[in-house]
Amino acid sequence: MGAVRVVVVGAGVVGLSTAVCIAEALPHCSVTLLGEKFSPDTTSDGAAGILFANHFPDVPVEQQRRWFRSSFDHLLHIAQSEDAPEAGVMLSSGWQIFRDVPADQTPYWADLVIGFRIMTERELQRFPEHRFGQAFTTIKCECSSYLPWLERRFRRAGGRVEQRRVQSLQDLSGSFDLIVNCSGLGARALGGDSGMQPVRGQVLKMAAPWLQHFIRDGDGLTYIYPGIQGATVGGTRQGGDWRLQVDEGDTRSILQRCNRLEPSLSRARVLSTWVGLRPDRRSPRVERELLRLQGRTVPLVHNYGHGGVGVTLAWGTALEALQLVQQSLQETQRNRAKL
Numbered sequence: 504m505g506a507v508r509v510v511v512v513g514a515g516v517v518g519l520s521t522a523v524c525i526a527e528a529l530p531h532c533s534v535t536l537l538g539e540k541f542s543p544d545t546t547s548d549g550a551a552g553i554l555f556a557n558h559f560p561d562v563p564v565e566q567q568r569r570w571f572r573s574s575f576d577h578l579l580h581i582a583q584s585e586d587a588p589e590a591g592v593m594l595s596s597g598w599q600i601f602r603d604v605p606a607d608q609t610p611y612w613a614d615l616v617i618g619f620r621i622m623t624e625r626e627l628q629r630f631p632e633h634r635f636g637q638a639f640t641t642i643k644c645e646c647s648s649y650l651p652w653l654e655r656r657f658r659r660a661g662g663r664v665e666q667r668r669v670q671s672l673q674d675l676s677g678s679f680d681l682i683v684n685c686s687g688l689g690a691r692a693l694g695g696d697s698g699m700q701p702v703r704g705q706v707l708k709m710a711a712p713w714l715q716h717f718i719r720d721g722d723g724l725t726y727i728y729p730g731i732q733g734a735t736v737g738g739t740r741q742g743g744d745w746r747l748q749v750d751e752g753d754t755r756s757i758l759q760r761c762n763r764l765e766p767s768l769s770r771a772r773v774l775s776t777w778v779g780l781r782p783d784r785r786s787p788r789v790e791r792e793l794l795r796l797q798g799r800t801v802p803l804v805h806n807y808g809h810g811g812v813g814v815t816l817a818w819g820t821a822l823e824a825l826q827l828v829q830q831s832l833q834e835t836q837r838n839r840a841k842l
């Protein structure tokens with residue numbers, strides 16, 4: 504019997520992570536990564552890339568902890584290795600600050616990052632409009648370096664890469680034995696998932712090498728994340744907004760809000776401005792089903808809908824998608840054995 508033919512649709516951080524996990528764990532499969540856009544043109548490329556979780560109400564907290572922990576540990580390992588600069592992965596320390604004391608002062612991921620603690624009065628003095636804060640060390644993963652690094656790792660594991668647009672997942676069922684759908688916002692058209700919505704985000708890259716700490720307002724709207732290739736400064740969260748053009752009003756608002764948190768930014772040069780659409784969904788979809796087509800059934804594993812935390816959760820959900828792929832292949836084998 505020939506190799507099992509697996510196709511992963513989507514070459515953003517979720518698709519590439521999933522493709523690497525499958526190609527490395529299942530050497531008897533021939534894995535193809537298929538995407539319309541590759542780095543540097545995906546949404547993932549422009550993400551600030553800070554590892555920071557939010558709460559999905561429909562996903563058990565234990566599962567969200569597993570996703571976060573797996574991703575954090577995977578990237579921490581890279582950050583502490585000689586690959587760190589090439590992969591664009593670094594440790595990042597700083598503060599999340601709140602205007603009002605939040606109900607949940609110690610979030611579920613507090614013990615998964617490094618050195619989480621409540622900020623002291625003295626630390627808070629520099630943010631006079633804020634009354635509460637959390638200090639911790641997390642990871643910044645710059646996808647414009649990390650995606651090419653993952654792609655090289657995928658090719659080393661024997662993976663193949665193809666750039667093209669897919670009109671429907673059914674079209675792939677003739678050429679592949681198993682399909683993995685990591686198409687991000689593309690899943691709205693590709694899988695008919697009307698629960699997928701864009702949440703527009705605009706950010707600036709600024710030259711401010713003197714900044715060493717991240718600052719994030721707890722409302723998630725305003726943030727400054729120093730990185731290897733400049734500081735990412737944002738942002739906006741505009742639900743249902745498909746515009747990919749830079750909005751000058753947004754740029755002014757971002758600079759004004761960020762300068763209030765970090766006055767020295769007024770001396771920093773703007774390197775670039777970028778807009779991306781977060782692939783938003785009530786919860787990420789990590790599940791499997793069967794595609795039935797002309798008497799043939801092909802297992803389909805979904806892994807998309809990561810919203811504003813796709814870099815944070817990519818490796819964790821990729822490992823779960825790998826498990827679903829393994830279960831599907833075992834079932835197919837059992838069914839064949841019965842015939």
Ligand SMILES: Cc1cc2nc3c(=O)[nH]c(=O)nc-3n(C[C@H](O)[C@H](O)[C@H](O)COP(=O)(O)OP(=O)(O)OC[C@H]3O[C@@H](n4cnc5c(N)ncnc54)[C@H](O)[C@@H]3O)c2cc1C
Nearest residue numbers: 514515517539540547552553669687689704779813814815
């Ligand atoms: C301004 C901004 C800041 C962000 N900051 C952070 C952050 O700090 N931390 C964090 O964790 N996340 C952040 N995010 C969110 C993060 O960018 C996303 O969650 C993540 O990029 C989603 O990855 P993805 O692989 O699912 O999608 P994408 O990167 O969009 O990749 C989708 C892939 O599917 C392909 N595709 C789609 N349809 C088709 C088709 N029909 N045929 C073939 N290929 C197809 C695309 O071409 C692409 O290759 C941010 C997002 C924005 C916009």
